[in-house]
Amino acid sequence: MVLNMLAFPSTPLVWMPADHRLLGDHDHAMPFLLLGDKYARAVKVGAQAQPVMFPLADAADVPALLAGVDGVVLTGSPSNVHPRHFGEAVADPALPLDEARDEVTLAVVRHALAGGIPLLGICRGFQEINVALGGSLHQAVHALPGHLDHREPKAAPLDEQYGPRHEVTLQPDSLLYRLAGGAPTVRVNSLHGQGIRRLAPGLRAVAHAPDGLIEAVEFDHAHAFALAVQWHPEWRCWDDPLSSAIFRAFGEALRQRRARREADARAFAAAPELP
Template identity: 45%
Template sequence: MPNPHAPVVAVTSDLQQVDDQQRYTVNVIPVNTLARVLGVVPLVVPPLADMLDLDALLARVDGVMVTGGLTNVSPARYGRTPSDDDGPFDRARDATTLPLIRAAIARGTPILLTCRGLQELNVALGGSLRQENPHRPEHRKHGTPASARTDDDRYRIRQDLDLVPAGRLATILGSEHARVNSLHSQLVDDLAPGLVVEATAPDGSIEAVTVADAPGYVLGVIFHPEYWAERDPTSLAILRSFGEAVSVYRAAGGAAPWAATGPGRGPAR
């Protein structure tokens, strides 16, 4: 049965050149997962930059998901000169998602950020990124395994995480350790002011963050919980925590009722 009261979640998208045409595109995996697993209505938002009325958008949605993508945030966004090795870039997406992230946080709209989304969160709040050393052996790299031939191979769960005890992510998962699917070749360099580290990899790289003093739910993870949502308890717990925050936000009429429960943590679980 269709649910006329289902929450609506905005999903970011990319601007891509396909042959001689420009297209707005998004990976089907997170969009399908939001609809199938959480039962929300995904609303794909084109990267319109200044043409997008953020206030009008956020007044109509109950959550935001900033997904991964095929490009990197331009280093120009954090005061560095871009090189060919830093790309490819999607400047239309940068110009859309960075202000969208800041606006959603300020409004208290629940926001889940995955992969490029965490990188965008760090840049949006004043941090910087760096490229992973491409010469690291495959079993130690965070980037997509060169040996992968299928999506299951690309998204395989292979990265161990140490979670901050009593942190938001540790509370969601009920554990101080997790194993996830990392596919990112960019790492957090300078952590943005106000970001709270929730999880790190054994090499010390940051894998999950929240936002201190955020009025609503904010969780950034550099991995992809949307891929294994129905087969991996860690992935499902993260998505359900976001879905719960979205439902609470909608029921409260677009308010963030847990602002006083902890820095960027949302309601205790």
């Protein structure tokens, strides 16, 4: 038996979920499956990996698809996780939802963690991880007494929308703290209306905003790189030291997983065939 090395491309593969959107005017809207350029570019440049999508995958496909990739990035999105996944009704029907994405990504979280597959969650992805593991969300953080309005100024230029908005305080015994070079606080951007309400079992809060809102989580028993942040490190990640460090560490974990996959494939190819 000869090992087909084409099964292992020159760079690691990172599964990134598709957003389901209708694009077009009024009665001429058509369904599209979308991935934001800034997320794909951060994986390509910051993690030195190749983004991949699996359009129209469903939850039943997740284990087989995860077996062929080296990591997962759960991206941000204009849509929110449907609150039925944490036992609530929709508070604001005007806000977009994406139940087709929910079906896939909530399953991806559980299977990726169980399989020791590197996982990075950003904004919606951060919230998906919490919900998938049994946590809940505030549907409108800005409406909570004593909380900041974490939403971006939508009329402002993108550089301002994605500019630093507030500090987060980091837990000293965390991966994030080490990636920040031991800094007790860092300034991050803030572009979200929802946030963690009840932290899921197995997650540990490792960063907080000045209003106490959880801004980053790590995992009690992760078998590989596993980090999720509420802010947007993908935005020009090469210009920000912490963002660069996050994607660089994620990329290192991807290469470690790919090396294990290659070793397993070689061992399988070298095994004697059964009569």
